[in-house]
Amino acid sequence: MNTPTFEQTAKQYIENDQLRRNIGFATKTIREKRKTVVEEMPDWEELREAGQQIKDRVVKNLDSYLLQLEESVQRAGGHVHWARDGEEANQIIIDLVKDKGVSEVVKVKSITTDEIKLNDALQQAGIDALETDLAELIVQLANDEPSHILVPAIHKNRTEIKELFSSAIGLPDLSDSPEELTNAARLYLRKKFLNAKVGISGGNFAVAETGTISVVESEGNGRMCITMPEMLISVLGIEKVIPTWQDLEVFMQLLPRSSTAERMNPYTNFWTGVSENDGPKEFHLILLDNGRTRVLSDPGGRDTLHCIRCSACLNVCPVYERTGGHAYHSVYPGPIGAILTPQLRGPEDKSAASLPYASSLCGACYEVCPVKINIPEILVHLRGKVVSHQKETGGWRAKIQPEHAGMYMMARAFQSRSRYEGAQKLARGGMKLFERDGMVSKLPGYLSGWTSARDLKPIPNESFRDWWRTRQ
């Protein structure tokens, strides 16, 4: 694979002012809103704790919950397919769509289908997949890639969108007001929805006990894709299963507030198999592995599968804020991407192996994560794995990597907050030695890798965590 590493692309994007401004604005706005709606909850910590425990139970008993889910969905009249990898999932979908005899499907935003490159596969099979989220539509029309889980087109400004709409869907007289652009998309997609034969979705949760799938959304395109077509196909990673209907009371509080920073997102859809006289006559659930069992097999990285894809960790990440989503070369950007992508792809993928380094280990992601994933700890664990993989496969250079020892120390430091903060204070002192004109541009020895992609600001007197805490 020739995908560039994080460092290579990050440099390019740091120079892109528009992108940086947009991402900076987006992350700041959502970060502040999230803080308000989280702080008004008197039991937020208790909800996080329950969320963490439920997810822990799910991954540790994944096989039995999946079997229970399969049975429940079948009982409700749905079909269940198992896919070992993206290729298999795509083939199942292509066969289903072809059986239906159609050449166009409507889709609601799903990172999972992005992960398996479903749209490309459908296109090669002669099937057009129409993305129906406004942002995804923008990204699709521009032949671009999403840059944020939640606001995938945040790297495009209104003028760019207006130009895109005029050329791609033939609407030359649009103004660049967001209202008018949104209405253009509404009209363009409505005809498609009303005549759709097949809809494709992802899903946020799948309840083992009842067979209910849920899709959380804002625009109503999810309702359209899930309700209007004759056939609905939903692709869910195997980690999306939750044990009971009651568990939704936890996640339906954690997810909206962490994700769009709302008390509740505008629409949430729940459906159970097929229903007489309401919605699709045929429902297919595809349970996707595609590397997830690899993540599961590493006790040090397993908790990554608890993620509910809220994107809160992106919005607090100082590295993400400066580089944007594209630098991660994955559909999963930000801190979650930095831990998930390398585990899904395995140690051979060089580009993904650079991701655990795309972090300053400041810990902000852990503090906001609604299911308490200790991202810094997993990052350090994965760095250790990258280094030992290099030692096993590399030449003499890799074998004397001082980072290996460093990472061991970091891993220890991360086991407790006080030790970590102590280590940071020490580092602050040490760095003074290399500071010139308030910037650290070259660090010595093995740390030079860190400064080659960044003009590193010296570790500030106040750590990110200190600063974060005082501004809350």
Next chain:
Amino acid sequence: MNRSDSKSIILERIRQALDDVQQTDHPKAIDRNYRMQSDMPDDECISLFAERVREYKAEVKIVDRADEMGAVLESLRSRNARRVVLAPGFPDKGLLEDEFTVVKDEPVPLSNKALDECDAVVTSSFLGIAETGTIILNGSEGQGRRALSLIPDFHVCVVPSNRIRGIVPEAIEELNNVIKKNPAPITFISGPSATSDIELNRVEGVHGPRTLHVIISMGAGACTGNISCRT
């Protein structure tokens, strides 16, 4: 490789991946130390619901049970709705035929095109959640199938005051009792559809109804749903 093998391969991968985990038949119960019930008195609950729904830019009216239909008519007039679809089971007395063209989804379901030609839809609801300003539809009496409250651009929704719950877990629990008997689709609606995809400017109204009016109907016996009410 045969596709039917995939299931057993994935299950086998999972079991191998978890070989370090001690499996127990009785896993420790989840610590549910969060709020299960709100301690708000009913009137506070209703006004909080109204306030939170308003924050989503929906119009909210609180009326006596007797004035419910009057409020529906007023809403329809305020937006010049002409063709109105009534959800099956919604009591239609008082919806003047000469003022509106009333369309029904029964006995023959409306086509998508016919639905798209309607200016407004009137439905009841299953539950409301005060803390989040959420309306819950589950297809029970007075609500109709999902397409009804989705395609027309204007949704007038009646929420009986005794169907409003304080917090999310209360609503989920009530749905729990229903979904196991009748697994009908459920929709949570919190304001009109919205997007913030263009430079993070919030624009109300994308594909779902762009206008939402919520009429809170006060008083005993206000329940139009087909399950027994709380009081």
